[in-house]
Amino acid sequence: MNIIRFDNIHKTYEMGTQQVKALNGVNVSFAKGSFWAIMGPSGSGKSTMMNILGCLDRPTSGQYFLEDQDVSLLNDDSLSDIRLKYVGFIFQSFNLIPQLTVQRNIELPLYYLGLDAEESRKQAKEMALKVGLGDRLNHRPSELSGGQMQRVAIARALAGEPHIILADEPTGNLDSSTGEQIMDLLAELNSEGKTIIMITHEPNIAAYAKNRLHMKDGFIDSIEEN
Amino acid sequence: MKQSRFIRNIWLGIENLLLHKLRSFLTMLGVVFGVGSVVAMLAVGEGASKEALNQIQKLGSNNIIVSSIKSIEEESSSTQHSHMSIYGLTYLDHERISEGFKNIRKVAPAKLIRKESRLGSNTLELRIVGTTQEWFELVPRQILAGRVYNKKEDLESSAVTVLTEYGARKLLATRNTIGQTIKIGGDYFEVIGIIKSESGQAGNIQIPDQQIDAYIPLSTVRQYYGDIFSKRTAGSRTRELVELHQIIVQVDKTENVVQTAAGIERMLQSFHEKKDYEVNVPLALLKQAEATKRTFNIVLGSIASISLLVGGIGIMNIMLASVTERTREIGIRRAIGAKRKQIIIQFLIETVVLSTLGGIVGLALGIAIPCIITYFAKMPTVITVESILLPFFISVGVGIVFGLYPAASAAKVDPIVALRHE
Ligand SMILES: Nc1ncnc2c1ncn2[C@@H]1O[C@H](COP(=O)(O)OP(=O)(O)OP(=O)(O)O)[C@@H](O)[C@H]1O
Ligand SMILES: [Mg+2]
Secondary structure (H helix, E strand, O other), X not given: OEEEEEEEEEEEEEEOOEEEEEEEEEEEEEEOOOEEEEEOOOOOOHHHHHHHHOOOOOXXXXXXXXXXXXXXXXXXXXXXXXXXXXEEEEEOOOOOXXXXXXXXXXXXXXXXXXXXXXXXXXXXXXXXXXXXXOOOOOOOHHHOOHHHHHHHHHHHHHHOOOOEXXXXXXXXXXXXXXXXXXXXXXXXXXXXXXXXXXXXXXXXXXXXXXXXXXXXXXXXXXXXXX | OHHHHXXXXXXXXXXXXXXOHHHHHHHHHHHHHHHHHHHHHHHHHHHHHHHHHHHHHHHOOOEEEEEEOOOHHHHHHOOOOOOEEEOOEOHHHHHHHXXXXXXXXXXXXXEEEEEEEEEOOEEEEEEEEEEOOOHXXXXXXXXEEEOOOOHHHHHOOXXXXXXXXXXXXXXXXXXXXXXXXXXXXXXXXXEEEEEOOOEEXXXXXXXXXXXXXXXXXXXXXXXXXXXXXXXXXXXXXEEEEOOEOEEEEEEOOHXXXXXXXXXXXXXXXXXXXXXXXXXXXXXXXXXXXXXXXXXXXXHHHHHHHHHHHHHHHHHHHHHHHHXXXXXXXXXXXXXXXXXXXXXXXXXXHHHHHHHHHHHHHHHHHHHHHHHHHHHHHOOOXXXXXXXXXXXHHHHHHHHHHHHHHHHHHHHOOOHHHHHHOO
């Protein structure tokens, strides 16, 4: 069963009089529980595709089905809801909120989901333990290493129990051994049933994914599906 | 459940503000001083107007006060050598007023004189009012010792006197002085009572108890001292003939006060060639005082709005800077799934918490200042419930009004752009 289906997705950026065609008719489906690596040269449209996948952005044309629901025409509030319930983001630059503790960062999605304080604290602690940071709950991001920060980001992405994890170069700011540890964690999450879609430039990182998709100039260049 | 989430949001806001303690404090100051000055000014204003109302009420709200004044022509000719000024209210005026109006309940005439007086070994010049027994009913004052004189003593020109608290103090008279003899001018009087001094003054009407030392029956004053009062000033000698200095009139009902006063004015006008009298109505002053208070409140309100406006702009300025500074945070929250509305609420709560906290501190300041003023300057101040609640709610309102724009601009941030923001 496909959790995600892109049907002729176009994304055009208007730059004054100039038009940048970031996505040029993308047709693709991702099965539930699959693990994808999206690869391709810089500027090929990977991040653009990821933003649309994560409902941070809307396609200029085409249809996007998420869990069989057409989300291409939803309004801002509904897209926020989908991000909150279905999607967990992991970024290259971690994107933790610096003034909040690890605990509070992980609690964020739970806060927006409306959980009470007691319940959020409990779940956030659980997630921190899962990513191996049970002893860092009261630290601020600035007191953590890059690998630890990315673990916090993963814990935060998982806290709302989304079906899909979207990761844009999650190991881009990490050394190779730390990167591998993060990939082990993602592989483990995939084995637990999460659908993971990850952008990467590094073949050895892409090797963790079961499927690979190559982009070029806003098109899908090739697909390796297992 | 819903309420606990609201309280949690407020705590989150406070936590965020505490991250920048100095900045939050400085931002708050505008509202602190705005609210503080409003509360303090309202307290001072309220105190002043309450004092004015008190004074007016001491004059009696059903009373009309008719006073003698020196007409302008008299004023200029009185500098002439050995000229005698004749002006003011007459005994006949008193009679006409007493008998001419059906709405008048009581009338008390008053004559002011100054006489060298002696009690025991103290010799002083006393200011004395010659009046009838009605005075004590029209301008009621607490009797501290003894009694006031009665109608019989009044009619019989008895040699009795009632001291005011003020006069008693000057003469070192006490409770034991009652029954003793005081020499006023060349005549002897029995001290029969001491009454409390209260200064009733409002606008240009006054019953200055504080400047009166003693009361003597009017008929006694007429009989003993006559109507001519002479005074030596800078070598020249001026003489005045004033029969009555004041006539106090009590009207039966408050509704009839203004109309009766107009009637008295008309009557006096027909008998006096010159305008050497004045008719005053404390009730009218009461209304005037209320109008003045309204004006005062409008002026205060404007000053307050300006200072709160400045405070609000200060908050808005800092919050706009804060939104820019926290663009990335906003992007992160939006990516996680926060709706625009929730971002607005987050920032709005911070501004409202800031302005409300400023309001509370300002309130404390605004209550402390009048207390200090009352303590040191002995000026009456009154803090009313409204003068506390109004600025408080306004400060909450300031937070909402001046927080809306920064909050809205925070919500407008495009999450994709914000996430790339450094
Ligand atoms: N907000 C935008 N406005 C205008 N053009 C944009 C915008 N975002 C992306 N583009 C353009 O769209 C194209 C695809 O960009 P995208 O970020 O998806 O590339 P990418 O594959 O993620 O590249 P990289 O590997 O460098 O991250 C690029 O040409 C880029 O300049
Ligand atoms: Mg990219």
